[in-house]
Amino acid sequence: MAITRTPAKHFAPLAIGAPEPYRQLPVRLERMIHFIPPHNEKIRAKLKDTIKQVDVVLGNLEDAIAVGEKEAARKGFISMAREFDFGTTGLWTRINCLNSPWMLDDVTEIVANAGNKVDVIMLPKVEGPWDIHYLDQLLAQLEAKHKVSKPILIHAILETAEGVNNVEAIAAASPRMHGMSLGPADLAASRGMKTTRVGGGHPGYGVLADPGDDKAAARVFHQQDLWHYTVGKMVDACLAYGLKPFYGPFGDFADSAACEAQFRNAFLQGCLGAWSLHPSQIEIAKRVFSPDPGEVLFAKRILEAMPDGTGAVMIDGKMQDDATWKQAKVIVDLARIVASKDPERAAQYAL
Numbered sequence: 001m002a003i004t005r006t007p008a009k010h011f012a013p014l015a016i017g018a019p020e021p022y023r024q025l026p027v028r029l030e031r032m033i034h035f036i037p038p039h040n041e042k043i044r045a046k047l048k049d050t051i052k053q054v055d056v057v058l059g060n061l062e063d064a065i066a067v068g069e070k071e072a073a074r075k076g077f078i079s080m081a082r083e084f085d086f087g088t089t090g091l092w093t094r095i096n097c098l099n100s101p102w103m104l105d106d107v108t109e110i111v112a113n114a115g116n117k118v119d120v121i122m123l124p125k126v127e128g129p130w131d132i133h134y135l136d137q138l139l140a141q142l143e144a145k146h147k148v149s150k151p152i153l154i155h156a157i158l159e160t161a162e163g164v165n166n167v168e169a170i171a172a173a174s175p176r177m178h179g180m181s182l183g184p185a186d187l188a189a190s191r192g193m194k195t196t197r198v199g200g201g202h203p204g205y206g207v208l209a210d211p212g213d214d215k216a217a218a219r220v221f222h223q224q225d226l227w228h229y230t231v232g233k234m235v236d237a238c239l240a241y242g243l244k245p246f247y248g249p250f251g252d253f254a255d256s257a258a259c260e261a262q263f264r265n266a267f268l269q270g271c272l273g274a275w276s277l278h279p280s281q282i283e284i285a286k287r288v289f290s291p292d293p294g295e296v297l298f299a300k301r302i303l304e305a306m307p308d309g310t311g312a313v314m315i316d317g318k319m320q321d322d323a324t325w326k327q328a329k330v331i332v333d334l335a336r337i338v339a340s341k342d343p344e345r346a347a348q349y350a351l
């Protein structure tokens, strides 16, 4: 039997003076988590504009930041957090992993110097609920010490075989959990997949159509989504616990079509956003993770045709009932959140 806290203790602050955990996540639009290297002066100089373009800015301290730059990245993140007003744009950081020499200072220095500005800490290489419990307790102690007024949330990267095995327990570990991102690069390595890519498909992974009567005819090969299983497993774990699932990085910046296709698979399966590692991926994520205007207008018709959400009606020859009403509500609710931040799409949605 899994050992868990009693419901009352689950929602109690883990340190005297720490803020109350949320019972429901704050409503935020998070179509893309835009990664920046916080020690890069040129990128920091453009941050005022970047904040207006993206839903979340994330200062990356982990992989892709060289060992010699770890402390500069941490300091750069603290100074950008203090300097800028992020408005409705989220401010996140990806700290170093738990067994690294930098993680403890990442957390203690960031909470001490920018604790009231940071919305979410992304924790890489999470293997089980014990990793979340540790950061949860540490954050509560630091929040109490530095008088942080709202809880800093934890977002786990799902990027080890053990983490995928324990995904449900990770989701259930704490009310501080915000959600999860698929980390396809580390996960590929951890699982022993035979690839050298950051996310996306592989030309060798697919299904060959059966031969027809003409044995000499070419047979069609259908490439399949390498990440289908893991995204599905992550979405179920997240939604069962009221958390948000995300696709992670797509490393081939030149192949925007493949990036869009991969993001769209994740969106249709239930994800709410993906990482943008390059400015060109911001627009792709906006396009994919904002519901399609045609779908929104159709979903609105379903809601209007069944005001109390029950019964059955036909719309354009298609049967609608309580279950399609719920699907339509997911789309219209998301469209409303998008419309609150994106006037162009608000007009298309006619909300």
Ligand code: GLV
Binding pocket: 063, 157, 159, 182, 183, 184, 185, 186, 187, 198, 199, 248, 249
């Ligand atoms: C992201 O961190 C990944 O490993 O894909």
Ligand code: MG
Binding pocket: 063, 124, 157, 159, 183, 185, 186
């Ligand atoms: Mg990784």
